[in-house]
Amino acid sequence: MNAAHRPGTALRSPASERNRQPILEVLQRVLPARGAALEIASGTGQHVAFFAAALPGWHWQSSDVTDAAFGSIAAWCAQLAVANVAPPVLLDASAPRWPVTGPELAPASLDAIYCANLLHIAPWAVCGGLMRGAARHLAPRGVLITYGPYLEQGVPTAQGNLDFDADLRRRDPAWGVRAREDVEAEAEAAGLRLVERVAMPANNLMLVFARGLVNRPGEPxxxxxxxxxxxxxxxxxxxxxxxxxxxxxxxxxxxxxxxxxxxxxxxxxxxxx
Ligand SMILES: C[S@@+](CC[C@H](N)C(=O)[O-])C[C@H]1O[C@@H](n2cnc3c(N)ncnc32)[C@H](O)[C@@H]1O
Known part of the structure; x- marks a missing residue:
């Protein structure tokens, strides 16, 4: 058993506890009954363990850029007795290559990639890396699903998101709440297209991007x-x-x-x- 398999302390993020059920409801609607999913930026592991328990037809690979919370991911999986989560791997979303630890992580093989609360708390280059990595690793009909706060043209920005943006930028000038349109442009440049936007509680959005053959209705x-x-x-x-x-x-x-x-x-x- 290596460190990635060994349960440590199950770290709690109050936000994850609040948002996991509404996120799960979107996943249940958008995803088919079974498949292989990669979670980017798993953090405490609360999301991946909860989703794995609720979506037993899915096999999950957890990951993060640091192994600091790998023991927490294992602890949550042990607590919820889920057997469909692979031990976390080190994965930097901005890297030009992602680790291929098994057949499911091979290029063009994942049915879904899920990434919550990363883009605002990482330099902007991580967004392009995430999109290009997703385009490389998703199966032809796979989807990338992101969750987090965004700014949007034509949609009044909640004061909470403006305050959060200012706080992030104070902590690190490379961080900040991203414009949904900028994220969408990075996705398109990588060959992904935004196919669904879901407004979530507390001024967050879930965005679903599809790989490959998609178009806007009526577009030649x-x-x-x-x-x-x-x-x-x-x-x-x-x-x-x-x-x-x-x-x-x-x-x-x-x-x-x-x-x-x-x-x-x-x-x-x-x-x-
Ligand atoms: C705010 S936490 C979100 C954790 C979890 N997804 C959630 O929603 O509760 C941000 C996570 O992003 C990870 N992270 C930061 N930069 C990253 C990168 N370049 N690639 C992958 N993960 C990264 C951090 O280590 C941290 O676990």
Missing amino acids: GAVQIGGKALRVGAGSRPLHERLFKLEAIAPRRISRIKGYERFPVVAAEKSVL
């Missing part, structure tokens, strides 16, 4: 396969299906894809996408 598609550009109108179904297959058998040949919806955009949220 532009696909580049092996250097050859193809333009297609939105809704040409048989071609969608051929492209899904092509992506599955030859993902590296498709250098740029814009134009295929593979993840349902939730009607209530369409206006912000």
Whole structure:
């Protein structure tokens, strides 16, 4: 048993205790019944243990940039008697390569990546690293789900988020509450698209990003396969299906894809996408 497996003190974060149930309800709606998930920035491990207990069809890999709380992650998993969480691995979201400790962490193999409360408490470069890492490690229909506070154009910012932003910047000038639009731009640059925005309690958001073949409804598609550009109108179904297959058998040949919806955009949220 190495340190990552050994239960230590189960550290408590009051915020995690408050937000885990509302977050779980979104995960239960957005995720299929089973799959492989990676949690980035697991912290105390309260989230991963709680979600693993409530989503028994999922296998979770926990991780953090530091091993300081690895004993806490093991303690929470032991307390909730979950067997579907792998011992945490050291993973820096901003690193150009993430560790591949098993088949599920191999490139293009994860069904979901979950990351809560990281982007505001890390330098901005971590956001691009997270998006590029997610684009590398998600399976073709996988999703990246983030949770945390954001600023948004056209949405009045809660005083609590402004105060939190000022406090973060005082603690470290590289930290700060991020603009949702900036995060979305980093995601798009990495090949991910925001497909759902869920308003959460205490002025937080959950954002769901999908990999690969997604588009905005009605937007014409532009696909580049092996250097050859193809333009297609939105809704040409048989071609969608051929492209899904092509992506599955030859993902590296498709250098740029814009134009295929593979993840349902939730009607209530369409206006912000
Ligand atoms: C505010 S805590 C959030 C913990 C947990 N996700 C939650 O919501 O309760 C932020 C976590 O991000 C981790 N972290 C900071 N920089 C990171 C990076 N570059 N890559 C991965 N994790 C990082 C910290 O070690 C810490 O555990």
